[in-house]
Amino acid sequence: KQEVTQIPAALSVPEGENLVLNCSFTDSAIYNLQWFRQDPGKGLTSLLLIQSSQREQTSGRLNASLDKSSGRSTLYIAASQPGDSATYLCAAKGDQAGTALIFGKGTTLSVSS
Amino acid sequence: DTGVSQDPRHKITKRGQNVTFRCDPISEHNRLYWYRQTLGQGPEFLTYFQNEAQLEKSRLLSDRFSAERPKGSFSTLEIQRTEQGDSAMYLCASSLEASGGWYEQFFGPGTRLTVL
Numbered sequence: 554k555q556e557v558t559q560i561p562a563a564l565s566v567p568e569g570e571n572l573v574l575n576c577s578f579t580d581s582a583i584y585n586l587q588w589f590r591q592d593p594g595k596g597l598t599s600l601l602l603i604q605s606s607q608r609e610q611t612s613g614r615l616n617a618s619l620d621k622s623s624g625r626s627t628l629y630i631a632a633s634q635p636g637d638s639a640t641y642l643c644a645a646k647g648d649q650a651g652t653a654l655i656f657g658k659g660t661t662l663s664v665s666s
Numbered sequence: 667d668t669g670v671s672q673d674p675r676h677k678i679t680k681r682g683q684n685v686t687f688r689c690d691p692i693s694e695h696n697r698l699y700w701y702r703q704t705l706g707q708g709p710e711f712l713t714y715f716q717n718e719a720q721l722e723k724s725r726l727l728s729d730r731f732s733a734e735r736p737k738g739s740f741s742t743l744e745i746q747r748t749e750q751g752d753s754a755m756y757l758c759a760s761s762l763e764a765s766g767g768w769y770e771q772f773f774g775p776g777t778r779l780t781v782l
Contacts (some may be wrong), residue, residue, distance in 0.1 A: 585769060596672075596757060597709070597773040604768065623720060636694070642708050653699055653722075654759075654771060656708030
């Protein structure tokens with residue numbers, strides 16, 4: 554059974570700092586891994602999706618990497634801004650047809666100005 | 667707006683009442699998923715549809731829960747005889763899942779259910 558873990562659970566940084574959020578998964582048989590952002594009381598916004606055959610994806614100040622063999626993914630945020638404050642969730646999709654996403658509990662990021 | 671929409675955004679009900687939520691997916695998406703999220707947790711899978719067929723249900727989906735997706739378009743999730751433990755955010759997601767595709771899931775804003 555797939556389990557997804559995110560460390561740390563919470564992170565506070567000053568504006569401008571570069572930071573890394575970690576995600577680990579127990580079953581390497583994944584189809585893809587998605588990173589989401591969730592603001593308080595809101596739905597999920599997809600940030601990056603990495604296919605199992607890929608090593609990384611980039612979008613603006615965000616870079617996500619994937620190492621299937623070690624069961625790890627990281628989300629790198631460059632030059633953090635107060636507007637980046639939110640909960641970041643990673644989710645793994647199994648490689649069998651129709652499998653749902655398995656989510657971690659998220660990392661809550663607070664960026665102070 | 668061509669994203670996933672959900673209605674209502676908030677629902678407050680008394681224990682024992684029935685509630686129904688609606689999800690409108692992105693129009694060309696063939697897969698529709700329902701998830702439930704409680705405070706401090708990541709979303710947990712409830713059920714999913716391939717077009718109008720409900721193909722999988724989680725053990726979290728008790729007999730009081732039923733979901734439909736008539737004609738493979740919008741979906742409804744009904745909870746009968748609500749309990750306080752049903753209080754949560756109910757999230758809907760859709761994706762276009764075809765051979766060789768990216769299978770990226772897009773989420774709606776959620777319906778926040780409070781059972782008093």
